Amino acid sequence: MAVTLSDEARQYIALFDEETDVAATDCIVDDEYDRVVFVVSPGTMGQAIGPGGKHVKRIEEKLGQDVEVVEGADTPEDFVANALAPAAVYNVTISEDDTTVAYAEVDHDDRGVAIGKDGRNIDLARRLAKRHFDVDEIELT
CATH class of the missing domain: 3.30.300.20 (K homology (KH) domain)
Structure with a gap:
């Protein structure tokens, strides 16, 4: 892209x-x-x-x-995991229906790191994933 x-x-x-x-x-x-x-x-x-x-x-x-x-990464799953670093991301699954959603399984203790103050980290990850892999949303599981 x-x-x-x-x-x-x-x-x-x-x-x-x-x-x-x-x-x-x-x-x-x-x-x-x-x-x-x-x-x-x-x-x-x-x-x-x-x-x-x-x-x-x-x-x-x-x-x-x-x-x-x-x-960067070659797959959207790896890219989303890298964009959420340094949070421990165990798995990322991509679901494509009307929109493309990445479901990121994040360690419970690292959810705050993945989200960041005022949502700044997750917002950046969403923005980058959209720019590089046309992922519409990232949801933490």
Whole structure:
């Protein structure tokens, strides 16, 4: 699925690439929560974050915003699980009727982490899943 990027997001991706040597596949500038979220290709998360998180810290200093990194995936199930990290997600099932819904089985103790303060984490996961796999909704089970 093609992702449309704003000019600002493209500039941030260029900075991310320069700082990490990892090409981000998506970038969301979330002004509501003063954060920038990058999606990276599967298997590149460690390199993108850097030792001790040094790459992320450097980008945060340059942008003056919090930076989050989400690892992409080849399937919508894996992508939803990655988007809800660091919550422990045991299983994701996709149901396609009139709408496409991802049912994510999250550890009881991690439900708060998956939802986030004011719903910010689950909202981001929903937004990313829609952009990358046309998933209309994520429900926690």
